[in-house]
Amino acid sequence: MKNPFQSTGIVKDPAFCNREREQQEIKKYIENSQNILLYSHRRYGKTSLIFKVFSGLKNVSGVYIDLFGTTTIDDFLKNFLRGISVLETRASRLNRIVRETLSSIGVNITLDILTGSPTITPVVHAREKDRALEEVFAVLRKLSKKRKLAVAFDEFQEIADYGGDPFEKRLRSIIQQHTDVSFIFAGSQRHMITQMFRDSNRAFYMMAASYPLKRIEPNDYVHWIEGLYAKDRRSISPSTIGDVVWRCENHPAYVQEFFFWLWDERKVTKEIIDGVERRIIERQIAEFSAEWEALTINQKRALKLVASSGGNNLFTADKLSMHGFRTASQLSTALQGLVNKGLLDRNEEYKIYDPLFRRWLQQA
Ligand SMILES: Nc1ncnc2c1ncn2[C@@H]1O[C@H](COP(=O)(O)OP(=O)(O)OP(=O)(O)O)[C@@H](O)[C@H]1O
Ligand SMILES: [Mg+2]
Incomplete structure (x- = not known):
């Protein structure tokens, strides 16, 4: 197939x-x-x-x-x-x-x-x-x-x-x-x-x-991907699908990209998924870097802060000073700028919306 x-x-x-x-x-x-x-x-x-x-x-x-x-x-x-x-x-x-x-x-x-x-x-x-x-x-x-x-x-x-x-x-x-x-x-x-x-x-x-439009639910992915493997007379475990979906934070285009690369693997192991993830990030480095370079210095600091702290309680005095902010309002302006650019989501907490961009930032 x-x-x-x-x-x-x-x-x-x-x-x-x-x-x-x-x-x-x-x-x-x-x-x-x-x-x-x-x-x-x-x-x-x-x-x-x-x-x-x-x-x-x-x-x-x-x-x-x-x-x-x-x-x-x-x-x-x-x-x-x-x-x-x-x-x-x-x-x-x-x-x-x-x-x-x-x-x-x-x-x-x-x-x-x-x-x-x-x-x-x-x-x-x-x-x-x-x-x-x-x-x-x-x-x-x-x-x-x-x-x-x-x-x-x-x-x-x-x-x-x-x-x-x-x-x-x-x-x-x-x-x-x-x-x-x-x-x-x-x-x-x-x-x-x-x-x-x-x-x-x-x-x-x-x-x-x-x-x-929200992301696609994990169960829907499991059902759909299991079905595609079954058509090819193969099987894939729900937990493997779940691992990929979790890494992609349900992002439809990333889930497709992972499975596009995993399709030809006889057995999908965690190591193989890690390798696919590394290569997807490598292929995006140019785009990620361009995105990064277009930010102001405070936006870069804010993004690093969110990437390292998980998006909660950002405004503590030690976090502000550790990331080079003199005032809380500098940080909130930077965060708003990142929300407007579509790089951050703001619900109960701030979240970098592209999971692989976040992982790249964490590695950098
Ligand atoms: N229902 C779906 N099932 C599986 N994968 C999907 C689905 N919808 C989208 N995708 C994946 O996401 C990719 C982008 O889809 P599409 O172009 O429809 O999104 P879009 O929101 O219109 O994107 P853009 O913002 O770039 O216009 C597709 O190429 C596919 O990989
Ligand atoms: Mg479109």
């Missing part, structure tokens, strides 16, 4: 583990035309979950719009049109609807050489951007063929940098008119995206039900 594990990219069956409850809950929101704010740290499985949910929808068409890397309203319009073109497989009809509906944007419709499906490549000469936005949503309506729609904007926080409030407000008002569509706003920069939806001065304030 081919290695079923996959540590990068969108995962589908059999590389997709569980998330049954999340799928049911998101489907319920969609069926009731509710908007959802789906957020988590990076690489927890937001995009994979969106595709999984969409593939299981019965009477609703799912439209996925990737906003990653978009920097302008023109980019937004382009990616929006590209995303909605999946709703129509006939190039001629797509062509007609697009040309009839868009007067502020020129378009080229091309056929994908490999798949034969049509793709809209807009030539945005939108002097009237307000109208362009209205028009692309009108295209969406026409393409939906009166079917119910779920529209996912992935990496939605990107729109905050397009250059201002007016666009966010316009987009909100159009979205508000589409009361029968469920919009999913997904994002990984937790601090930024939650601010967009929780700050009463922002356009998207209270526009969606909050849905923080």
Whole structure:
């Protein structure tokens, strides 16, 4: 059997583990035309979950719009049109609807050489951007063929940098008119995206039900991984799976990466898992170092403090002085900076959210 594990990219069956409850809950929101704010740290499985949910929808068409890397309203319009073109497989009809509906944007419709499906490549000469936005949503309506729609904007926080409030407000008002569509706003920069939806001065304030995506439960991993080994007529003990999941602190991408490397081992021992862990950290050293170097000196001190003390009772006088802080407020500013960067989680205690980054720090 081919290695079923996959540590990068969108995962589908059999590389997709569980998330049954999340799928049911998101489907319920969609069926009731509710908007959802789906957020988590990076690489927890937001995009994979969106595709999984969409593939299981019965009477609703799912439209996925990737906003990653978009920097302008023109980019937004382009990616929006590209995303909605999946709703129509006939190039001629797509062509007609697009040309009839868009007067502020020129378009080229091309056929994908490999798949034969049509793709809209807009030539945005939108002097009237307000109208362009209205028009692309009108295209969406026409393409939906009166079917119910779920529209996912992935990496939605990107729109905050397009250059201002007016666009966010316009987009909100159009979205508000589409009361029968469920919009999913997904994002990984937790601090930024939650601010967009929780700050009463922002356009998207209270526009969606909050849905923080958690890590996957150990039992779900055990069930899923045992199943994959069984398919290959092999077995793996729940305690071995548990050891890996524990090292990864349930982080979906890391669990996949460990098992990707463990799959070809005849017998998985603790020593072998240690070796895989060492190599995963080694491969990430460049990224970890870059992350580290981008920090201020106090953030570095704070991170070391959390790594060495476990995130509790950080503000004692001896810890402050041992880590080079003159005042408690210096430490709290540094910790807040690390939370905003997504390096630290703050619940009852501070926690370095990437378990291997923490181990690297502890070794350094
Ligand atoms: N349900 C799942 N089962 C098993 N592994 C998963 C699951 N979801 C995600 N993963 C693992 O996590 C990786 C990242 O998934 P995905 O790209 O969907 O996450 P994301 O939250 O959208 O990430 P990003 O923040 O980078 O956009 C996948 O390549 C896979 O290794
Ligand atoms: Mg994603």
